[in-house]
Amino acid sequence: MNAGKPIDKHSAQQALRLKWIPDQSVSYGVCITFENEGSKNEVKYEVKVSRLKPGSNNEPLFQIERTSEVFVNEAIPELVADRLAYEAGKVFYPLVISVDNNGGFETVYNHDEILKRWPKIKSKLLSNFDGVMTDYYIANMEKLLAIPLNVTNILGKNDWLINTFFKPIYKVYQKDKFEKMVFPILNNSNVDNYLIAEKFEKNSNSFGAIEVHHEGSIEMENADNFNQYFGDYQGKYFLHPKYKYIISLISDFSISCYATSKVHLRVFMIPEDGRDFDYDFLSTYDENNTITSGAVILDGPPQKSFWERLLNI
Structure with missing residues (x-):
């Protein structure tokens, strides 16, 4: 792809399909930067995302494992409230989620496993923390964990990785059609959506990846009558040319009312040991599988403190 070349819009029959093989895992580095009223906080961690075999109702499943500590501003959280929230949050991982046929997050699938992990996590919390705040x-955690829908809602509304990585990008792309998407930056406002134009580049770029671009702004018709909100979103997805899984994701968000808040998210694939970043981008694959017509399905069988604000628990 030539630098600065406009992105072509595609016909209503063109689509993108995910061909991620079950039991295949990809490791990623995640960096999220939060800017708000002059303050800036950066969160970094590593995860392994695995495509699982379909669930009991043939729903596509993915597992997310945190493979490193979570660092805030290059350090492990030290404040008691931050550390408490961080240690309690470990109960969710490994996290198994279901997605729809377009790749969008639907539900937390392994709620029973999360519940079984909680007594051990709770015991550690009681051993390492005490006081009214701990109790x-x-x-609050036990109230949250008791109901599966609560767990799905809290992660679906507040987890930045889930809210960007698992968006419905595997689908038919129609010319001049806009999509409505919600992201965590809007949780504390009365704004419902960003209105987004989606485009993808038919031909792979200079290093062999397929690009999907998002560009949008806050949907003004849903803004609070008393507080006029403005905001923009730009996202770029770089997909593996054969399997179509994400190899890199760059997203930037803003929302302004009395002040401006920004979030910058970067997700990058971590190559396997001893391999180059683009080691399999030149693998032989059927060009016709990049753009297809007809139904779009995933492959397989049919189908406070900073940390408290971040987790919103």
Whole structure:
């Protein structure tokens, strides 16, 4: 792809399909930067995302494992409230989620496993923390974990990786059609959506990846009558040319009312040991599988403190 070349819009019959093989895993580095009223906080961690075999109702499943500590501003959280939230949050991982046929997040699938992990996590919390804050936080966590829908909602509304990585990008792309998407930056406002134009480049770029671009702004008709919100979103997805899984994701968000808040998210594939970043981008694959017509399906069988604000628990 030539630098600065406009992205072509495609016909209503062109689509993108995910061909991620079950039991195949990809490791990623995640960096999220939060800017708000002059303050800046950076969160970094590593995850392994695995495509699993379909669930009991043939729903596509993915597992997310955190493979490193979570660092805030290059350090492990030290404040008691931050550390408490961080240690309690470990109960969710490994996390198994279901997605729809377009790749969009639907539900937390392994709620029973999360519940079984909680007693051990709770015991560690009680051993390492004490006081009213600990009791309060444990009570809130137990209330949250008791209902599967609560777990799905809290992660679906507040987890930045889930809200960007698992968006419905595997689908038919129609010319001049806009999509409505919600991201965590809007949780504390009365704004419902960003209105987004989606485009993808038919031909792979200079290093062999397929590009999907998002560009949008806050949908003004849903703004609070008393607080006029403005905001923009730009996202770039770089997909593996054969399997179509994400190899890199760059997203930038803003929302302004009395002040401006920004979030910058970067996700990059971590190559396997001893391999180059683009080691399999030149693999032989059927060009006709890049753009297809007809139904779009995933392959397989049919189908406070900073940390408290971040997790919103």
